[in-house]
Amino acid sequence: SKEEVIALRKKYLSPAMFWHFREPVMITEGKMQYLFDEKGRRYLDAFAGIVTVSVGHCHPEVVAAVDRQNSLLQHTTTIYLNNEIAEYAKELADKMPGDLKVVYFVNSGSEANDMALMLARAYTGNYDMITLRNGYHGMSPETMGLCGQHTWKQPIPQGFGVRHAMNPDPYRGPFGNDGQKYAADVADLIAGATSGQVAGFIAETIQGVGGAVQLADGYLPAVHKLVREHGGVCIADEVQTGFGRTGSAFWGFQNAGVMPDIVTMAKGIGNGLPLAAVVTTPEIAASLAKRIHFNTFGGNPVCSAGGRAVLRVIEREGIQQNAAAVGSHLLSRLRALQQKHDLIGDVRGRGLMLGLELVKDRATKAPATAELGEVFERMKDMGVLMGKGGLYGNVFRIKPPMCITRQDADFLVDVMDHAMS
Ligand code: PMP
Numbered sequence: 001s002k003e004e005v006i007a008l009r010k011k012y013l014s015p016a017m018f019w020h021f022r023e024p025v026m027i028t029e030g031k032m033q034y035l036f037d038e039k040g041r042r043y044l045d046a047f048a049g050i051v052t053v054s055v056g057h058c059h060p061e062v063v064a065a066v067d068r069q070n071s072l073l074q075h076t077t078t079i080y081l082n083n084e085i086a087e088y089a090k091e092l093a094d095k096m097p098g099d100l101k102v103v104y105f106v107n108s109g110s111e112a113n114d115m116a117l118m119l120a121r122a123y124t125g126n127y128d129m130i131t132l133r134n135g136y137h138g139m140s141p142e143t144m145g146l147c148g149q150h151t152w153k154q155p156i157p158q159g160f161g162v163r164h165a166m167n168p169d170p171y172r173g174p175f176g177n178d179g180q181k182y183a184a185d186v187a188d189l190i191a192g193a194t195s196g197q198v199a200g201f202i203a204e205t206i207q208g209v210g211g212a213v214q215l216a217d218g219y220l221p222a223v224h225k226l227v228r229e230h231g232g233v234c235i236a237d238e239v240q241t242g243f244g245r246t247g248s249a250f251w252g253f254q255n256a257g258v259m260p261d262i263v264t265m266a267k268g269i270g271n272g273l274p275l276a277a278v279v280t281t282p283e284i285a286a287s288l289a290k291r292i293h294f295n296t297f298g299g300n301p302v303c304s305a306g307g308r309a310v311l312r313v314i315e316r317e318g319i320q321q322n323a324a325a326v327g328s329h330l331l332s333r334l335r336a337l338q339q340k341h342d343l344i345g346d347v348r349g350r351g352l353m354l355g356l357e358l359v360k361d362r363a364t365k366a367p368a369t370a371e372l373g374e375v376f377e378r379m380k381d382m383g384v385l386m387g388k389g390g391l392y393g394n395v396f397r398i399k400p401p402m403c404i405t406r407q408d409a410d411f412l413v414d415v416m417d418h419a420m421s
Helices: 004-013 060-071 083-094 109-124 177-191 219-229 282-288 301-316 319-340 367-381 406-420
Strands: 027-031 034-035 042-045 102-106 128-132 162-165 198-204 233-237 262-265 277-282 345-350 354-359 387-389 395-398
Touching: 004 262, 004 277, 042 262, 042 282, 042 406, 060 301, 083 102, 083 301, 102 109, 102 282, 109 233, 109 262, 109 282, 128 177, 162 177, 162 233, 162 406, 177 219, 219 233, 277 345, 319 345, 319 406, 367 395, 367 406
Parallel strands: 128 162, 128 198, 198 233, 233 262
Antiparallel strands: 027 034, 034 042, 102 277, 262 277, 345 354, 354 395, 387 395
């Protein structure tokens, strides 16, 4: 029973784990964009296991690919050859623009960003990293240091050589949507707080955990130029924004018109399988050529087979196009809702990576954190599971599996309207 699960969890699982909702939801089954609890009650999943279930819960093609590989060979090691990891690397590299052609598979976003940091430092010979105040990049000691938000900090040594730049947040930042002005802060930071030469810059192209913040216009091109002028490489954290989620592009950085040197990806890559990757140029990858770096599970046959199926499904089912179409319908309906409810301060995002910032007062923008909590609970009671985040916990994050339909989007907005009323 649910009560027994709660008791087991409290006794045997780390208290560092937390749950959403006053009374936790128990999920026992998932089917495409829907989740089912222990009583068989259906929910529309608007958070996709934290932006991870990209093509749908238990998508039949992913399940079949995993089942097939699972009974053929579950695991081997990269010290032997296996076709799955090799073919998968090629298929993933084919999805990358420019010179981004060398893949290294790991198991999580944190590991991917650890690897990216190591590559940036090994390749440039520099140490200092620039990142953003609202950024989220992982929970390993190294990547925790990249996170700017206090919520994610533990009392451990972290963040050596990491400088957090002002968040280029068009809604809350002092310079509105003027990316050049926020970029000037990075120039100051490099001049005043680093050796003058940096290893690199890492950012999400739309911040996820930090509250669906779309970086101000022109920010990324300006910062990439600056960072390269100071010897650094540019890393795009595509853990949430990749695989077509923004609708308008397969990778989030393509929306910003930049070409990163290193791209990290996780979550949606495996539709829920523990899989992640770093993709970089042959030149940067070569900086590790004479050093051994090893990962036991990275790109194991089962996850590779699943990841390959995800790529096929995205292509064949027009998943990115669906994210664009349903996402823009959702965005326009949410904007209409903003006219009705003063609580909604800002509506933003692209494709199926949307955010809604709730404020007590549109003039002061005081975060409506408690109000969000109430709407969140009521939406759950009416069958919609939402995500939340942002520095003040006052941003709804809407990132459903990308197979969601227009009818689902209408249901979500109707439920939100009702809950807010
Ligand atoms: N980068 C981003 C943008 C993320 O959202 C996350 C996870 N929320 C990570 C990295 C870390 O991924 P993981 O939890 O798989 O280590």
